[in-house]
Amino acid sequence: MELILYYMPGTRAERIRWILKELDLDYRIETIDLFKGEGQRADYLAIHPLGQLPALKVDGEVMFESGAIVQWLAESVPGSNLAPAPDHSARRAFNQWMYFAVTSLETPAWEMMLHGSILPDKQAVKAIVPFAEQRYVLALGVLEKAVQGQDYLVDGRFSAADIMVGYILAWFPELLVPYPGLQTYLARLKQRPAYPRAPNEGL
Numbered sequence: 408m409e410l411i412l413y414y415m416p417g418t419r420a421e422r423i424r425w426i427l428k429e430l431d432l433d434y435r436i437e438t439i440d441l442f443k444g445e446g447q448r449a450d451y452l453a454i455h456p457l458g459q460l461p462a463l464k465v466d467g468e469v470m471f472e473s474g475a476i477v478q479w480l481a482e483s484v485p486g487s488n489l490a491p492a493p494d495h496s497a498r499r500a501f502n503q504w505m506y507f508a509v510t511s512l513e514t515p516a517w518e519m520m521l522h523g524s525i526l527p528d529k530q531a532v533k534a535i536v537p538f539a540e541q542r543y544v545l546a547l548g549v550l551e552k553a554v555q556g557q558d559y560l561v562d563g564r565f566s567a568a569d570i571m572v573g574y575i576l577a578w579f580p581e582l583l584v585p586y587p588g589l590q591t592y593l594a595r596l597k598q599r600p601a602y603p604r605a606p607n608e609g610l
């Protein structure tokens with residue numbers, strides 16, 4: 408299988424790099440520098456119509472949406488062990504946390520990021536930030552309970568759901584202070600050799 412990952416450090420493409428490494432798959436990286444506007448280049452828009460990262464080319468065919476890519480890899484790579492089988496009872500928890508990651512957790516976190524620090528003042532709607540933080544903290548409380556008594560979210564075993572959730576938890580480490588279970592959980596994820604390192608840590 409020929410895999411090309413469209414990537415820039417520090418973006419959601421890290422999720423894909425993380426799972427590719429967990430699965431010990433060979434892949435090629437094509438760097439798209441969003442800061443230089445390369446996402447909007449015509450040749451890249453032909454890959455990802457929104458000009459976003461990540462995208463993954465699989466044997467010449469492109470797929471985008473980080474959650475869908477992570478799930479597809481977890482389910483399709485022989486021997487992956489990163490997703491319970493569809494008929495396994497743990498599949499319900501798996502689906503739940505995969506969707507929770509990109510909706511209940513990521514949406515408020517992304518609003519905080521966008522309107523708190525990424526967008527220029529004339530575009531940012533600062534009033535959104537405290538409301539988004541309130542919803543993000545509620546989601547953290549749910550996750551704190553979910554990791555009580557187990558190392559990972561689904562059946563106590565590492566799965567693609569931990570990649571989806573763990574990537575977001577690292578965005579605001581200061582908000583994890585009241586959640587000792589989540590701090591331990593994130594520290595456990597960071598110990599995995601495939602966990603994304605900051606660019607200056609030799610990713």
Ligand SMILES: N[C@@H](CCC(=O)N[C@@H](CS)C(=O)NCC(=O)O)C(=O)O
Binds near residue numbers: 420441458461471474
């Ligand atoms: N739901 C998409 C979100 C992709 C996304 O927003 N990626 C960011 C980088 S982390 C991006 O490419 N932003 C540039 C843009 O929106 O133009 C996914 O998970 O793949």
